[in-house]
Amino acid sequence: MxxxxxxxxxxxxxxxxxxxxxxxxxxxxxxxxxxxPEPPTNSAPVIVPGGPGEEASTIAPGEGTAVEEEPPNEADVEFVQDMIVHHTQAVAMAELAPDRAAAADVRGIAARIADSQGPEIDMMNRWLERYDKPTVDTDAPDGGHGGHGGHGGHGAMADHADMPGMATDEQLATLEAASGDTFDTLFLQLMIRHHEGGLTMVEEVRRTGVNVRVQEIADDVAVTQTDEINRMRGMLVA
CATH class of the missing domain: 1.20.5 (Single alpha-helices involved in coiled-coils or other helix-helix interfaces)
Structure with missing residues (x-):
C-alpha cells in the first residue's frame, strides 16, 4: 500500500x-x-515622369506622388479635335466591310477598328468638355462643334483633306462601290495610310503638347495603330 x-x-x-x-x-x-519583426518598408525611390521634353525625377518613399495635370495648350486641343475627325473617317470606312469584304480577317480588323475607335471618340469629346473646349459633332453634316466655349465650327470631314492619312472623297466613293477581293485590297491600303497619318499626328503632339492625359491618348493611339498596321500589311502579302 x-x-x-x-x-x-x-x-x-x-x-x-x-x-x-x-x-x-x-x-x-x-x-x-x-x-x-515587421516586414521591411520599401526604401526605393519613386520615379515621377516629367512633362513632354522633360526628364523624369525621383522622390523619397512616402512623399506625395500625385502629378498635377498641366492645363492643355492649343496643340493638345487641336490634336484631340483632329483625332476625333480622323477616327470618324476610320470608323466610316470600317463599317463598309461587313457587306463588302471577302476575307474574314479583313472583316475582323475592320470590326476591331470600329469597336475601339467609336468609344475613343466619345472619350475624347468628354475630355474636351472637361476643359470647356469645342467638341466635335460627328453626326452633323459638317461635324460642327458642340457649342462649348463659343468657338466656331470644327468640321469632322470638311476642310481636313490635308490631315495626315485622310482618304479623299473620291477614294471613299471608290471604296464604297467596291466588293470582294477588290474591296479588301483597297480597304487595307487606305487604312494603312490612314493609320500612318495618325502616327504622324501623335509624333507632333508629343513634341508640342503639354497635357499628361493627351500624351496618354497619343501613346495609346501609337501602340494600337502600329499593331494594326503590321497586321494589315501581313494581310496584303498573304
Whole structure:
C-alpha cells in the first residue's frame, strides 16, 4: 500500500513537471510571435515622369506622388479635335466591310477598328468638355462643334483633306462601290495610310503638347495603330 502511494506520488510529480515544461514552451512561442519583426518598408525611390521634353525625377518613399495635370495648350486641343475627325473617317470606312469584304480577317480588323475607335471618340469629346473646349459633332453634316466655349465650327470631314492619312472623297466613293477581293485590297491600303497619318499626328503632339492625359491618348493611339498596321500589311502579302 505504501509502495502504491509512492508510485502515485512519483507519477503526479512527473506530470506536474511536464506541464510546467509545456507552459514554458507555450510562453516562449507566444513571446516569439509577439516579437516577430515587421516586414521591411520599401526604401526605393519613386520615379515621377516629367512633362513632354522633360526628364523624369525621383522622390523619397512616402512623399506625395500625385502629378498635377498641366492645363492643355492649343496643340493638345487641336490634336484631340483632329483625332476625333480622323477616327470618324476610320470608323466610316470600317463599317463598309461587313457587306463588302471577302476575307474574314479583313472583316475582323475592320470590326476591331470600329469597336475601339467609336468609344475613343466619345472619350475624347468628354475630355474636351472637361476643359470647356469645342467638341466635335460627328453626326452633323459638317461635324460642327458642340457649342462649348463659343468657338466656331470644327468640321469632322470638311476642310481636313490635308490631315495626315485622310482618304479623299473620291477614294471613299471608290471604296464604297467596291466588293470582294477588290474591296479588301483597297480597304487595307487606305487604312494603312490612314493609320500612318495618325502616327504622324501623335509624333507632333508629343513634341508640342503639354497635357499628361493627351500624351496618354497619343501613346495609346501609337501602340494600337502600329499593331494594326503590321497586321494589315501581313494581310496584303498573304
Amino acid at each position: 505504501i509502495r502504491t502511494s509512492r508510485a502515485v506520488g512519483t507519477l503526479l510529480r512527473r506530470a506536474g513537471a511536464l506541464a510546467g515544461v509545456l507552459l514554458v514552451a507555450g510562453g516562449l512561442v507566444a513571446c516569439t510571435e509577439e516579437a516577430a
